[in-house]
Amino acid sequence: MIRRSSHRVPGLPALAMLVFFAPTALVFLSLGTDVISATVEFPVAPPPLTPGIFPCSSCHAGMEPDTTKRELSMHPEIELRHAPEVITWCFSCHDAKNRDKLHLVNGNLIDFTESHRLCGQCHGTTYRDWKAGIHGKRIGYFAGGRRIYFLCVSCHNPHDPKFKPIKPMPPPAGPWDRQNG
Amino acid sequence: MAESKLTRRQFLGTVVSAGVAASAFTLASCSRKERESFFQKHFLEMTDAEKKDLVAKLEERYRARYGRSFNVSVKGAGRGILWGYGLDLSRCIGCRRCVYGCVKENNLSRHNPQTQWIRVLRLRKGNLLDLEKADHYYNPPQVPEPDYFYMPVQCQHCENPPCVKVCPVHATWKEPDGLVVVDYNWCIGCRYCMAACPYRGRTFNWSEPKVEKEEWNTEVHYLGNRPRFKNVVDKCTFCVQRVRNGRYPACVEACPTGSRKFGNLLDPESEIRYLIDKKRVFRLKEELNTEPKFYYFFAE
């Protein structure tokens, strides 16, 4: 009685992959640095940087790196409240010499577009879940290569990651409510 | 003796002919459109051509009635698909954005009656499944609150659905891809399915749904979020209009903390299969043997 449909789950056009990688590819080209192959694995949205702040080297290239822990004259909005026993100061994650990069524990430099590798060093189990697609906000298409990933920093502020409570949306109208009849 | 027999036959004859005459008169006084919609077949018995006709008729009716141009889909289930849903209880903060995302996407009535397919429960920590202590109407200034956690509940799309079992006219059934759907043009509004559902999965259109003209979502499916009318049952369809095109349901997209997961249970690479394998999932009221496809879990 029920007619079986002969539709297939849409396949994986190479063109779609290219469309998603184009923004990240452009970022690399503009940086003029080595391409990191891990980006191909996760088609992530671009990092949510404040407009105009990147590339950091535009200001920092001419400065002497000063690694003493102090009150910053620039970047006043950044309050570092993230595992103080592990993350002592900015340079636990940011590279002192090349401000356009972050550095991993083993010293390797990575781009901001791959910051998930940095977070994944401490948050391993979450990183594993994120790679499988079960951590974090999901939007768009869930099947095949049309999936989009958000970077960790798209939702979590890396400097002050604890979520603030939000106002809930209104409760439902009860059956006795005038609004419900 | 012969006379009495005649009387009996004549008695039955007059009753039947009176009945036929009454119905013929009623039907003759309707317009052709009304007659056609009165006699509309069950959706599952329609051919593709009839479905196309139906779509054209509905789109025209919606344009006339709501002043918007709707796209009604009758897309069927794909092969090798069984939709499953995951809900991360360690992340839900009870903000209800899923509820209102669903309302917007599925053209639910905003008031008189207010229909919400998703209901978020607030439970006290330590009291996971005592649903009788659940608070539906919590409204603190901010969520999450320290002593509570939150559990959203909607239609669980059971594999062994009690609602399908009890419907007297087959107005609700389980599609091949596992979605439990309602043919709104066949439902007689007896509400037996609502009594049978253990999860408050089904709601009733107690009156004509109230949706502002600009708020209509015009991408609709016949079995899903098309504009309904008063006195029929409706329910969450896992956004049939989206998922059969590969997109996440609206509630998944609305959730700000990423508590909601969705995928094809028959695809070993899917997110939902991953989480069932790696996390400890449970389902509500499993002792009722309804086999829901809505898996709750704790990511951490």
Place this chain on the structure above:
Amino acid sequence: MEAWRFYKKTLKLVASGSPVYYAWCLFLICIILVGLRYYMVQINHGLIATHMRNEVSWGMYIANFTYLVGVAAAAVLLVIPAYIYHFKPIKEIVVLGELWAASSIIMALIFVLVDLGRPDRFWHLIPRIGWLSFPASLLAWDVLVLNGYLVLNIVVPVYMLVKLYYGKEPNKKLVVPLILISIPWAVGIHTVTAFLYNGLAARPFWNASILAPRFLASAFCSGPAMVIVIFQVIRRISYIKIEDAALFKIAELIAYAMFLNLFLLSAEAFKEYYSDTLNLASLRYLYQGLDGHRVLVPWIWTAFSFNVAAFIIFLLRWTRKWLPTLNLGCLLVIVGVWIEKGPGFILPGFVPGPLGEIYDYIPNELELFVSFGVWATGLLIFTLFMKVAIPIERGDFVHTRYHKDAEPLVPGR
């Protein structure tokens, strides 16, 4: 032609009567019209015009439906075994009992119809033409058995009456099997109605094995009580002689049925209160109130005290055999069982809801007046049935050709 003349005569019979008859019919017609007016509001606005909501999706209409199915079942179960066992005082009034059963079933079916959201789609329930979900859905079963029961309880009395009209004996070979089948069918309709609720695992208050026996026990209380009242009315207005012995026998039956009903209630109460699981909540809502929601509590305790009082009245011989107390007992039973089996059964099934919601459903004006209208419809139909049936049984209304040969089936003046 013959049939047409018969109808014309019945119409004349129905259209003329005593002033009391006119007053009664007019009273009922007024109630029906008011009910219709309110029903139109419900049709236009949707069921939002009632107080039913998602939390309690069945209310007054289904409560009355449940009660009336019991009344219909009991009417037949009472009257027909007496016919079979040749219990003379009751034997003559089988037809009247069956017509009362038919009227009750008509009321029950109309209650379902007014409860439906889309009554214009009732044709979806017709097998072959619509798509009736038989045997999976208990409502489908109910549609079949209730309508079958209605046909049975109209065909058999009409056949017997028409035969009487012509002064002939009914063909025993035709009638007796049909009458015999009415007995299990009557048990069937009430069991199916009980199973309708019983099969819902989602509602622990209903998902109890005690439901079907309890339904039958309470049906055997309210049905016969109504029959006692009706027979006294018939006796008064129509000179059909119904002996007191018949009434007292029925009353004795009610005593046993009420004992069973109260016993089953105590069994239910023990199981819930002693095991003290979360499922106790529904019974507690009914008898004590839940979280301050106490709307049903006074009603159910009234019903309980009515039932116990009636039990005592029917148990003690001197109260059972004295008409004033007998009638008081009947009234107490009718009201008590209505509360217990109507709202006292339907509403706690929905409270607390599957996710713990509590909604104090109280029927509103519209539901009350539509319900009155349906009751009035059934009573009017029964009155009209009686207006034709009693003269036929008495031998007053017969075909002219057979008039002088006609013997009254029922002894009287």
